[in-house]
Amino acid sequence: MNTSEKTLAALRQHLHETALLESTMALLEWDEHTGMPDRAGDYRSEQLMLLSGFVHQRKTDPRIGEWLDELSTSDLSADPYSPVGALIRCVRRDYDRNVRLPESLIKHLAKATSLGQQVWVKAKRDNDYAAFQPSLHEIISLRREEASLLASDGEPLYDALLDQYEEGAKSKDVASVFEKLRDALIPWVRNAQETAQQAGPSSVEGVFDIEAQRTFSRWVAKKIGFDFERGRLDETVHPFCTTLGPHDHRILTRYSDSSFSTGLYGVLHEAGHGMYEQGLEPDWYGTPVATAASLGVHESQSRLWENSVGLSRPFWDWCMPEARKLFPSLEAVAIDRWVRDLNRVQCSLIRIEADEVTYNMHILIRFELEMGLIARDLNVADLPEAWSDKYQNYLGIRPPNDALGVLQDVHWSAGLIGYFPTYTLGNIYAAQLYEAADRELGGVGRLVAKGEFAPLLAWLREKVHRFGRRYPPMELIEKATGNAFSSDALIRHLRTKLA
Numbered sequence: 001m002n003t004s005e006k007t008l009a010a011l012r013q014h015l016h017e018t019a020l021l022e023s024t025m026a027l028l029e030w031d032e033h034t035g036m037p038d039r040a041g042d043y044r045s046e047q048l049m050l051l052s053g054f055v056h057q058r059k060t061d062p063r064i065g066e067w068l069d070e071l072s073t074s075d076l077s078a079d080p081y082s083p084v085g086a087l088i089r090c091v092r093r094d095y096d097r098n099v100r101l102p103e104s105l106i107k108h109l110a111k112a113t114s115l116g117q118q119v120w121v122k123a124k125r126d127n128d129y130a131a132f133q134p135s136l137h138e139i140i141s142l143r144r145e146e147a148s149l150l151a152s153d154g155e156p157l158y159d160a161l162l163d164q165y166e167e168g169a170k171s172k173d174v175a176s177v178f179e180k181l182r183d184a185l186i187p188w189v190r191n192a193q194e195t196a197q198q199a200g201p202s203s204v205e206g207v208f209d210i211e212a213q214r215t216f217s218r219w220v221a222k223k224i225g226f227d228f229e230r231g232r233l234d235e236t237v238h239p240f241c242t243t244l245g246p247h248d249h250r251i252l253t254r255y256s257d258s259s260f261s262t263g264l265y266g267v268l269h270e271a272g273h274g275m276y277e278q279g280l281e282p283d284w285y286g287t288p289v290a291t292a293a294s295l296g297v298h299e300s301q302s303r304l305w306e307n308s309v310g311l312s313r314p315f316w317d318w319c320m321p322e323a324r325k326l327f328p329s330l331e332a333v334a335i336d337r338w339v340r341d342l343n344r345v346q347c348s349l350i351r352i353e354a355d356e357v358t359y360n361m362h363i364l365i366r367f368e369l370e371m372g373l374i375a376r377d378l379n380v381a382d383l384p385e386a387w388s389d390k391y392q393n394y395l396g397i398r399p400p401n402d403a404l405g406v407l408q409d410v411h412w413s414a415g416l417i418g419y420f421p422t423y424t425l426g427n428i429y430a431a432q433l434y435e436a437a438d439r440e441l442g443g444v445g446r447l448v449a450k451g452e453f454a455p456l457l458a459w460l461r462e463k464v465h466r467f468g469r470r471y472p473p474m475e476l477i478e479k480a481t482g483n484a485f486s487s488d489a490l491i492r493h494l495r496t497k498l499a
């Protein structure tokens, strides 16, 4: 081993031990959301606080800076896209970011967002925006301060926040791609709303035995390729996916006996996230080479399986016979009608209940508002009115109160600003990836109708998963699909669906 190889080994050992700590935290958090007794909460948050302090110390350890300085002049960093070169580039990016933020600001933000979420819960319950306004004001000021420490010269502050979740994304580019999508969606959404009002009761609503839903969802997750030898499926209140080690991926869902979609589509979504994590290189676990490219790319994997595959006609041609064995009432429902009901478009006030088409509108509204807040074009005091006006203009509905409007999401109270756009970026990437896979595999629908999912998963592994963070997200999508980042594929997909 020469000197730079020794330095690289020291850096990798450091990252490995940090990953051991972080995955231990993830296990504690997984337990908190699955089986932890109510009264265990205080001790659990002490455990997590102590561990997160250790993790922060390790991530700002000055030795990382020294190792990076040495490695940046060695041959190892010559190719920024090779595994080692990308590792050096990404660790540098993360380290510089971590050391630029003073500990006092990090502590202040942690406190403001922890209190902010508690205040938000009460404000939402009491429909009292005024009670939440001071907390939100403080959180936005702190995140602006953070952004001003991170932004490069002349860069909009919002970009420094967006960059944290979506490396290299610029608000100007994202906004122009989103505007094109918004302008395409507005007339469709209005039309669909009129059709929906004439439609009768939905076959997707009814009584569906929960035990049968569990059996069916697990069967589907296994068939599409979620590896249960390296993962588990459990239940929780707010579904999520977490990774506890290179061979330990947990997905969580919830079931409702009155809605078929909640459980199955929750599982398809989380299994999409889980299969991405299972496709990262286990030997590089704990390094950027085996970390998801971005939140948007992560979301593209969940949306691709949930929407592009799971809501399609070929998917139901394949799985309806199995579904009818478990849910005898489906014998009386034609596949055509079932698929149409699953894909119903209806303007609603609540983001998390929105269909595939209107969902993006909810995101575009939040993106426009939070950019306004960070740029100081919009005052926190005027936010509820601005929110309602946008719902009126884009979706044709106005929230009757703030609980059903501006107070509905936890994100801003948790300090997550610049995070919302990654949901629609995920939908956009998913449509681009699906189109490319469809072209290269000679028709994904043809395979799905036969229950053959392995070629699609292998394509995603080859084009996306195995690279981790080696390419910034938009470069990765362009490399995988041959097309630059654009909402055209999503617009085409939604237009076909609506027709």
Ligand SMILES: [Zn+2]
Residues within 6 Å of the ligand: 269, 273, 299, 302
């Ligand atoms: Zn997701």
